[in-house]
Structures are given as C-alpha cells and as structure tokens.
Amino acid sequence: MRKSLKNVVNLDLDLSAVDPTALEELSRLLGELLVERLGRVLAPSVDYQVSVEMEVSDTLDLSVEVFLTSSAPLTPEMLSEVDREIDRAISRFEEIVSLKLGKRAEEKTAKG
Secondary structure, X not given: OEEEEEXXXXXXXXXXXXXXXXXXXXXXXXXXXXXXXXXHHOOOOEEEEEEEEEEEOOOEEEEEEEEXXXXXXXXXXXXXXXXXXXXXXXXXXXXXXXXXXXXXXHHHHHHO
C-alpha cells in the first residue's frame, strides 16, 4: 500500500530580509526532524520518504510531503499520527522562522 500525505502552509512574514541560505538550512533541518519523529511513530515495516520544499516570493510557502509505503495496511490511526507529526514540525518551523524574521523586522524598524 502507498500513501502520500501533503501539507502546505503559507507563512505570512516580512520577507524583505530573508537569507535564502538560512531558509535552505531550516528546511533541511525540518526534513531531518520529520524523519526522526516518523521513525518513532511508524512501525518498522513502513518505509517513508520526506520532501520539504520552500518557495519565497511575496510569501514564504512551505510544502511538506510524506510518502508512505507498507506491505501491511496503513491504519487511520497511523495516518493521523503522521499528519500530527507533520503539523508539529511545521509549527516548530514557523516559530523559528518567525523569531528570526521578527528580529530582523524589528531591527529594520528601529533603524528606519
């Protein structure tokens, strides 16, 4: 059985001072965090792959996709737990990015 879960979040942030390298690092860390968390909640018989993509334009769009493959049926409880872990990881990402961009936005306002 194969299943794909996808969450897309639009982060409404001040992106005028975004450091693309820092965002790439944060997205890589988000992917690693998800892999670690999913390893704890999924049965060993479930293979999974995590994909994190970001697009910066007027907004910061974050897309997290988890592909699950299992020879056994994937239970609704298991899928719910995966979805909760994705939400938790995205929330943590939002907190970190908001803090970083918030500080830059405050500095920019103080200088202006």
